[in-house]
Amino acid sequence: MTQVLVLYYSRHGATAELARQIARGVGEIAGAEARLRTVPPVRPEFEPARGDGDPASGPPYCTREDLAECGALILGSPTRFGQMAAPLKYFLDGTSSEWLSGTLVGKPAAVFTSTSTMHGGQESTLLSMILPLLHHGMLIVGLPFTEPGVSGTQGGGTPYGASHLAGTRGERAFDEHERALARALGRRVADVAARLAR
Numbered sequence: 001m002t003q004v005l006v007l008y009y010s011r012h013g014a015t016a017e018l019a020r021q022i023a024r025g026v027g028e029i030a031g032a033e034a035r036l037r038t039v040p041p042v043r044p045e046f047e048p049a050r051g052d053g054d055p056a057s058g059p060p061y062c063t064r065e066d067l068a069e070c071g072a073l074i075l076g077s078p079t080r081f082g083q084m085a086a087p088l089k090y091f092l093d094g095t096s097s098e099w100l101s102g103t104l105v106g107k108p109a110a111v112f113t114s115t116s117t118m119h120g121g122q123e124s125t126l127l128s129m130i131l132p133l134l135h136h137g138m139l140i141v142g143l144p145f146t147e148p149g150v151s152g153t154q155g156g157g158t159p160y161g162a163s164h165l166a167g168t169r170g171e172r173a174f175d176e177h178e179r180a181l182a183r184a185l186g187r188r189v190a191d192v193a194a195r196l197a198r
């Protein structure tokens, strides 16, 4: 089984829901399996708030073994001032040994995000997450315009990755295009990973 690591941070749940949709897409590809993981929040003094164990609910925190064992990585974060949230950046800044040893080199990768506003920085956030993945030598997978939702969406869903428009109070439900594109991204990454593993 090719493990597709779906790794994200989510404060209020929108990015977490997007992650679950992507994982469904991964599961639709034979030979591929999604592994959901998250990262700890950070305290104002910029120390990780991992505590003694994993979160009380939801997926466990990502470990070095998860990074080593994955055949692909799909990375998600809410938009914070037009870029990824600090907990995910903090986690990525701790992956020097993976960078040095080439743990992620040649593995496919993709990104996803959630924003409160339509033009509040989905693309810039997705690009901010792509940059460290390129430094890790990963092969970036996006969403092609042959997916009807990319041109038809009235909410999230971009060529750079999956996204969700949550509304200023998180009141906006996922629409049909956002769900379809999240699943398509999961399928696409899993399909590339499975082909590379053959």
Ligand SMILES: Cc1cc2nc3c(=O)[nH]c(=O)nc-3n(C[C@H](O)[C@H](O)[C@H](O)COP(=O)(O)O)c2cc1C
Pocket: 009, 010, 011, 012, 013, 014, 015, 016, 077, 078, 079, 080, 081, 082, 083, 114, 115, 116, 117, 118, 119, 120, 121, 166, 170
């Ligand atoms: C500090 C902070 C900065 C934010 N910056 C933006 C922003 O630049 N653009 C935007 O549309 N939403 C912004 N948001 C809203 C979140 O991106 C949005 O609520 C997202 O859907 C939350 O995802 P989550 O439910 O996974 O935590 C910001 C939220 C916070 C707390």
